Every structure is written in C-alpha cells, then in structure tokens.
Amino acid sequence: MSKNKYYQMNLRTIQMHSIRLFEQRCISIMDIMFEEDTRNAIDLMDDEATIWGIHSSPLTFAYENFMYDVVAHTCSQKNMNKQWYNTLAPDLKPFMMSAISKPKLFFTAPLTKYVFNYMMFFTMLVMYSAFVLTSISTKYYVLDIARVFEYYVYFWGAGDFIEELISCFGCLETRGRSHRNYWSRMKRYLYDFWNLVDLLSYALLIAALFVRHFYIDETFTIARRMFALSLLVMYLRFLEVFLIHRKMGPTLIMIKEMLKDLLGFLILAVFVVLGVGIYYHANIWPDHQTIWNGDWTNWRIWTIIYYPYWQLYAELNLESLDGSDQSDCTNITSIWEADPSINRCPQEDWTVQAVAAIYLLFSNLLLVNLVIAMFSYTFERVQENSEKLWRFERYTVINDYDWRIPSPINLIFLPYRFIVRPGICCLKDDNDSKDHLIKKYRQNFQEVTALRILDKL
Numbered sequence: 001m002s003k004n005k006y007y008q009m010n011l012r013t014i015q016m017h018s019i020r021l022f023e024q025r026c027i028s029i030m031d032i033m034f035e036e037d038t039r040n041a042i043d044l045m046d047d048e049a050t051i052w053g054i055h056s057s058p059l060t061f062a063y064e065n066f067m068y069d070v071v072a073h074t075c076s077q078k079n080m081n082k083q084w085y086n087t088l089a090p091d092l093k094p095f096m097m098s099a100i101s102k103p104k105l106f107f108t109a110p111l112t113k114y115v116f117n118y119m120m121f122f123t124m125l126v127m128y129s130a131f132v133l134t135s136i137s138t139k140y141y142v143l144d145i146a147r148v149f150e151y152y153v154y155f156w157g158a159g160d161f162i163e164e165l166i167s168c169f170g171c172l173e174t175r176g177r178s179h180r181n182y183w184s185r186m187k188r189y190l191y192d193f194w195n196l197v198d199l200l201s202y203a204l205l206i207a208a209l210f211v212r213h214f215y216i217d218e219t220f221t222i223a224r225r226m227f228a229l230s231l232l233v234m235y236l237r238f239l240e241v242f243l244i245h246r247k248m249g250p251t252l253i254m255i256k257e258m259l260k261d262l263l264g265f266l267i268l269a270v271f272v273v274l275g276v277g278i279y280y281h282a283n284i285w286p287d288h289q290t291i292w293n294g295d296w297t298n299w300r301i302w303t304i305i306y307y308p309y310w311q312l313y314a315e316l317n318l319e320s321l322d323g324s325d326q327s328d329c330t331n332i333t334s335i336w337e338a339d340p341s342i343n344r345c346p347q348e349d350w351t352v353q354a355v356a357a358i359y360l361l362f363s364n365l366l367l368v369n370l371v372i373a374m375f376s377y378t379f380e381r382v383q384e385n386s387e388k389l390w391r392f393e394r395y396t397v398i399n400d401y402d403w404r405i406p407s408p409i410n411l412i413f414l415p416y417r418f419i420v421r422p423g424i425c426c427l428k429d430d431n432d433s434k435d436h437l438i439k440k441y442r443q444n445f446q447e448v449t450a451l452r453i454l455d456k457l
Contacts, residue, residue, distance in 0.1 A: 023067050026058070029449050030075045036449075044442040045079040062142045063395055064188070072391040080176035084111050084398050087287065110401035118408035124156045132227045136212070137220035152408075157205050159407030162414070164198055167400060178366060192396070193256045194240050201237050245392050250386035257382055261374040269312070269367065276359045277304040283349040284323065294340030311356070312363050321356055323348030 030296040033041035045059040059079060062070035070076060081090050086109035088098045099106040106112055135146035135156040168189040189195050208226035215222065281288065281304045291300045307317050319325040329345040330336055336344040382389060405413055 014398050014400070019065070019067075023062075023069055025450075026062070026070050027069070027073060029446065030070070030073050031451070032449050033158075034075050035447065038436075040442050042074050042078045042082070045075050046083075046447060047439055047442055049443065059395070060399075063392070063399070066392075068385070068388045068392050068425040071395055072388040076395070077391060080395055080398050083402060085109055086111075091200050095337050101314065105347075110398050112253065113404060113406055114244070114397065114401045117401070117404070118238070120408070121238060121241075124153055125231075125238060127303065128153045128227075128231050128234065128309070132224070132231050136224045136227060138216075153205070154209065155408045155411065157407075158201065159409070159411045160198075160201050162405060163404050163410060164195070164202070168195075193259070194237075197233065197237055197240075201230060201233040204233055244397050246390065249390040249393060252380060253386070253389050254379055254382045257378045261378055262371065265367070265371045265374070269363075272363065272367070273305055273308045273312075274358075276304075276308040279354055279355055280304070280307055280321065283322065283352050284346040286347065288344070290337050290340055293337075300340075308363075311360060314364070316356075316360070317357075318353075320346055321352050 030041065033044065048055060048057045056064070057072065059069075062076070084090075085095060086105045088095050088102065088109060090103055095109075095111070096104070131146060131149040131153065135149070168186055168354075204226065208223060208230050211226050212220070212223040234433050239252060243252055250370050281300065285303075288300060293299075307321065310317065323346045326345050329343040331345045336342050
C-alpha cells in the first residue's frame, strides 16, 4: 500500500514537471516567432492540427490544460483581440463605424454579441424586478403589462438555458473542445464557478414557474419567495459582465477564490456549531422530546443551531443562555409538547455559560481570524497573478461568444442552427477557408523555431 502511494506521488511529480517543461518550451517558441514574424505567430495560435491523436489549436490546447502563461502570452492575446473584434479595427470609434461599412462582421463579432446579450439581460432584470415587486398575486397581475413581464422572463430563460446546454456539450463551436468527449466537456463546464451560478439560476426559475402555476394558493407566498430568490441569483449572475473589464475582472476572480475559502471554513464551522448547539439545548431545555414535531419551521434543530451560529457574529444572546429570559414562554410540559410554536422556558445552568465563554474565545479569536488570514493569502496570490488570471478568463468569454447568440433572439435561429444545418452541431469542417499554403508555412515556421531552440538545426 505504501509503495503504491509512493509510486503515485512520484508519477504526479513527474507529470507536473513535464507540464511545466512543456509550457516553458511553448513560451520560448512563441517569443522567438513573435519577434521574427508577428502576424504569422499570432495566426498560428488558432491553426488546428492533429498531434498524438489530439485535434486542437495551440491556444485551445493551452486553455483546456490550464496553461495560464501560454494563454496570457502576447501572441495569444493579440489572437484573442482578432476574434473579439472579428478582425475589425480594435478601437471603439472605427469599430462602431464598421456597423455601416461592414455590418455582417460587426453584428457577428463576439464583442457586439456580448454587449447586446447583457443589454437584453439587464432588460430582463428590470422586467423581472417589476413583476416580483408588484404582480405575483395582487390585482395588478390582471394588467397585460404584468403578463408581458412574466412571459418575457420565461422566454429569456428558455433561450439562455439552451445556450448554456450548447456550451456544456460543446455543440456549434467552430473551434475549441471538439476532441473531448461529452463527459470531459461537461466536467470542464462544471469546473467554472459562473456556470454553476447560471445553473442555479435556471433551477430556481424553473421551480418558481412550477410553483407559480401548479401550486396556487391565496397568498402566493411560496411562489413569491421562489421568484425573489431566483431574481437574487440573477443579479449575482449579472456581475459576470465585469469579467471582461481589466480592473474589475481580477476583483471578481478574488471574490470567487475567497468563496472557496469560505466554503472550507463553513464545513469546519458546521460541526463546531452543531456540537456547541446540542450542548446548549441539552442543558437549557433538558429532555426535550418534540425535536421533529410540528411544521418544519418549528423543528428544534433551528433552535439548536440558532445561538452558536449567531454568536459567530458577536450576537451573544446571554439572556437566553443564562435562563433569565422567562418572557413569552411556558414551563407547562403539556402545552409546549402539544404546540411546538409555543416556546419552552429555558433553565439555568452555569456550565452553559462556561462552554459559551470557551466557544466564543475559540470561534471569534481563532476561526474568524483564520478566515481573515485565508482571505489575505488568497488576495495576495490573485493580486500577484491578476493579469494572467484575467487574460485566462477573458479567453473563456471570447471563446463562448464566438458562437453564442443573445437570448431570446436565439430562439428564432434554432431551426437554422439545428434543422437546416444539422451537421454543424458537434462536428468540425476540415475544409476551412484558410489558405493552406500559408497554414503550411506557419507550421514549418513553428517546427524550424522549435528545432533551433533544441540546437538541432
């Protein structure tokens, strides 16, 4: 067992060393090629080839294998700019003027689709907010405008969900993850934090839709809560628009990484909170037999975690822990057993205050400061590599909007994308429009540069 573990550790070390060595050699080749022939060095990053049975382009291969330095290289970034502006002028004014001179290139540019997509997204948020605030169960819903708001949200959500499914399985991509199977594509898709937020927003919207139309009550309380929660996640999704910004993008990356640290802290805190909460409850309300009685909102598990959880934020609740708060409660057993909504009066126990003192010392001085230290380390790590991480995320956005159509307009083009041209989905066209002679020259240029670096030429 120990030999096998040692072997696995050595194999992992060798693999990491090989990856770093491969990445360093790639950067060396890119540096020389960019210095000698800038234009062809940039175009080469998007040339597809089959090597070792893998069909991909250099930039895509680097992105899929998390080679941050390769993706952040000047060659890669200039290639991304060509894709981002769809070979148009990379300045705002001439790019906008191309809407008249070159409308096809302008309206199919990833930048144009990106801006238009979030304009439609913002419009949906305004309509969704108006609907949630005014028209779920009141008389205003009888107005036509409320129905327009609601069904626009449904159509937008359906169109956007279709685009996410296409992104998850890699369909309709003209470049990228074609050599990976569906399982690998899905794992890579789920690895992205923002994709998980997207899926959560869809799940909440679908749940709210079914509750709204198939679980009808007089107040629509559950439906209103579901819609409001869905809208909250939608607003969080809208933050993704700032990923492309050079200053705010790294800030969002920091927040994402800090959330991972916070999740690790919460896993530790759950067991501490449960342990302390059970001690509190067992001694303040001893022999409480109705733990799971009544409606789920009255379960005693919420009381168990209530006090230790809020003590993490310095809400001590000492009047309840020392048993001095005897208001709005009863000591009659038959009453609080029959009705879980009626509070049972706490009993005094000095050990509860002693355990609370130790717990507060442990949680506020150790656990909270541990989280702060983790956040500081994450901030410094991301800040040190902010440009590299931002460029990597930028490629994700550019590659996504190379084929994406803003919702709900994409619903109009679905027949064309899947029925009129069924072969486009999940297939690659080998007979591209590039000049094969120039492509062959770039491949030879790359091989010659590599051999020169290895002193074999």
